[in-house]
Amino acid sequence: MNNAETIKHEAGESMTALIELQGVGKSFANRAVLRAVNLSLMPGRIVTLIGPNGAGKTTLVKIVLGLLQPDSGRVQRSTQLRVGYMPQKLHIDPTLPLQVERFLQFANTDYVECLAALERVGIAHLIKQPVSGLSGGEMQRMLLARALLRKPNLLVLDEPVQGVDVTGQEALYQLIGELRDELNCGILMVSHDLHLVMAATDEVVCLNQHVCCHGTPQQVSVDPEFVALFGAKTALYAHHHDHEHDLHRGVVNSPASSSCNHDSPQHGSPQHGSLDKSSTSYESKEGSQSDV
């Protein structure tokens, strides 16, 4: 994790953290949900929180948002912190007549600014539509627009692509990346979809009640703890990268290394880590890439 530490160090020198959690713990009904979690969010960096169900992702997000107080540890917020929050799911009771415009005005009453925010997320034409009639992707974009209207320096996005089809997901992640560049805001994302989110993030924090591992997506995806948690899914992700590596190395014609049929998780992750020195031994054992 040398690389991650360097990145953190650099970031720490140039700017202060928007929010910093130190040794944060939280339990519900005597059951520890979070133990000694450290997390710091910097301007201009996308941090993605991943972890299985019950890992405490939502609890951690609520602590960052200030909705929950931790039982132990310290939470330090920058004095200039302005949070834009995009909740996981919005269920608007059908008995409540509400148009998109009115929904955005909870965050900012200025019509022009509301329209601008909708334009930025690409759904300005829906401003007069009832919220209950929006599709999954439109709903997420509307929520993102509302978060933007608060002029945040920290965006907290809880499963931002939920209920969006794959092309929509890619577009949404791209939009989130662009917004980070434009606003230079920190972004904390929660996700359980590893495949796409890995491409869109600077740092991954793998949570399972404690921080299992963190670092760049490349580093985390070869971390043994990560592999133990996400074995099957990692294989999917690794497979994606495998392909490029293989092409690059010109070994695609080797039947063993056209790894599409590597369906066992143990197989996939070390394969992916072929850039890493530690995994070379695996590869030689497999004997599929004799040209290494």
Add this chain to the structure above:
Amino acid sequence: MYDFLYLALLAGLGVAIVAGPMGSLVVWQRMAYFGDTLAHGSLLGIALGMWLSWSNSLAVVIVCLLIAGVLIVFERQRLLATDTILGILSHGSLALGLVALTLIPGARTDMEALLFGDILTVTAVEVSVVWLMAVCVLLALWRLWPSLLAITVHEDLARVEGVRVDAVKAVLKLLLALVVAISMKVVGVLLITALLIIPAASARHFAKTPEQMALLASWWLCWLCAWASCIVVAQYPGRPLHCG
């Protein structure tokens, strides 16, 4: 000559203007059962009023506010689901009220007036109480309206954006308790929830914004009051009328 009718009309209009917005909030926040609970609790209030020789309305207001307070406290504990708490409060206070009424010597209640209200016998004082309540509740709703809508849409999001969610919810419950307690004389225990819910629910279909829904519900109720008065006048043209 139609004095009683003017008073009844005024009382009805007072309840109507506040029932629209309040009823809409009851529908949006799914608080219908809370309205019922308060209505049941008012029987306990009447028993309390007789026992302590207080005015019935005052005792009912106190009991309804108490029920709202108990609900607010128990909801924060999160030990039981809200509808379970309401069930306990509702039937508990109804049972207590019934038992208390039979134990009080010489207690005679006009059950029909309690259940359906007796709008034609309202006094000028009662009308002014209704209007005082209506003005206070409407002012409070007007101040809290954006916050109330924000928590209806998403509580956590509202909280992040700086709304004091718990306080706003508590105030809404207390306001509803006040509305139910004071309207009871006019519309009765059985009909109070209907008065809140039915106009709001039917206004939903025609409304594009939350405000339209609230105003439309009130407008229908006002129109109904006026219409009912006209019918009474038309039925008994030029004749003095005595009620009760």
